[in-house]
Every structure is written in structure tokens, then in C-alpha cells.
Amino acid sequence: MELRLLRYFLAIAREGTVNRAAETLHITQPTLSRQMNQLEYELGVSLFEHQGRGVVLTEDGILLRRRAEEILELVDKTERELSHSEETIMGNITVGYGEIRSMHRLAEYIASFCEFYPLVRFSLFSGTADIVKERMDHGLIDVGLMMEPIDAEMYDYIRMEETERMAVFLRPGDPLAGEEAIRPEQLAGKPLILPHRYLNIMRNWMGPYFQEENVRFVQNLPAMGAILTAMGQGYMLSIEEALPFRDPAKLIAVPMAGGQELHSILAWKRGQPFGQAAESFIRHLKAQKA
Secondary structure: OOHHHHHHHHHHHHHOOHHHHHHHHOOOHHHHHHHHHHHHHHHOOOOEEEEOOEEEEOHHHHHHHHHHHHHHHHHHHHHHHHHHHHOOOOEEEEEEEOOOOOHHHHHHHHHHHHHHOOOEEEEEEEOOHHHHHHHHHOOOOOEEEEEOOOOOOOEEEEEOOOOEEEEEEEOOOOOOOOOOOEOHHHHOOOOEEEEHHHHHHHHHHHHHHOOHHHEEEEEOOOHHHHHHHHOOOOEEEEEOOOOOOOOOOOOEEEEEOOOOEEOEEEEEEOOOOOOHHHHHHHHHHHHHOO
């Protein structure tokens, strides 16, 4: 019985629905349902009964919840005790990342690591996947969050669960602001602000409606493009979650109809010697996906 499955089980018991538990765990509902089916199969018992739109624990489920809480409390206590001798770990970890949805998960990993090693300092570098990869190759970045497509042959990595979607950013009063999704033909002839790394993806998405003369700005990161969009200088095509502190009164994001969904990886260079702090952080990352 895996500890991860026990944590998933407790999340469902706590939230009362598989959907809400999946949201708190940052995994999909089908994935969580499959994991619980696996746990019930291994144990040979039913743990939940459906009640309305939620679930309640069976008698076996109630027993497992009590035992699971005891087991995980002991595991967490043991991990804290064993890591106590390492609390003096100091040093600097350089982390590079693209400004994408998975950045939120990376921040969670960093925050949980800092609880164990409060004396470690992080140097944070934002850039496109190409820039992060180049700096990793030169030993300037220890761990990098990069959006695919990326050549990861020289790296060890964990794949992030979040899906990155492309969206059109525009002003709230724009005629296209009420659309559920924006089609390529709706941007024909309009000034565009495009991400340099995904120019070909944007060209392919727009197809015959793409005209080079309508590309007013090309950028690597979205901050300046967002300001220009809010000023009415164009329509910015970028990652939907690229601007976590976006003011919806000035800028909104509408999904691209049929837009490509992308994924990201959290990687470190294979065979590269790391300092004690970076080694500990990489072990921490691996443990999150175990």
C-alpha cells in the first residue's frame, strides 16, 4: 500500500467529493478515481458509498481513515526527526522557469522545501525554455521549469501535471471579450503581439488568416505585451496562466479555439555535480512525485 494512495484517500474523506479532492491535490478527477479503485482492489474492500453528489465512508473506510491518519502522522514525524540533523544545510539554489501555469506548483515545491531548510536561499530566474536550458547547460541554473517541446535527452526530470493552454489577451471592452473561445478568422487583419518561441505554433493555428504585417510586437516574456495590450496596441497571444496577478478590469484572457495544449517538465542536468542544497532540493522534488 503506497503512502501516496493513503494521502489521496484522506483527501477524499476530508472533502466529501472526488472532484473537490482532485482540485486540492492538483490532479485530475479520473486519475484520482483510478487511484482509489486501485486501492480498493488491493485491500479487497469498498471504501466509499455514493450519497447524492458526494461520497461517504463505509465501515471499512472509517477504519482505514483512522489507521491512515496514524500511519501518515508517524511517517511525517519520522521524516522530521531524520531531517533534523540536516537543518543546518545552507547554500544557494538557482531555479529557472517560464512564466506558465506550472509555476504555481513549482512555488509550492520551493515553499515546502523551505520549511525543512530555512537557511537555504533561492535565486529565481525567469525566461523562456530556450534561455533556461542554455543556462542549465552552462551550469548557471540548477533546476529549470521548461515548457515543451524541449530536447530533454541530457536531463533528468519530472513531468508536471498541469496543462498549459494558449489564450488571446485583450481589453474587457473589446468586441471579442464575450467570446467563449476566439477563432483564427476573428483575428484576421488585427495587430498581434506574439511569443517568439511559439511563432510557428501561432502561424499554424491562424493558417490562412495569418499575415506577417499584422505582427506588431514579438516578445519572450508577456509582461510588456500585457501592458501594450491594455493600452490597445494589439491582441496578445500567450499562455493563459502567464500573468497570475493580471487585473481583469484591464485585461482578460479568452482561450484560443482549437489551440494546442502543452505540458512542462521540471529538469536538472544529468551527471552534473550539485551542491548540498541543490542535491537536497532535487531529492525533495523526486519525493513529491513518488
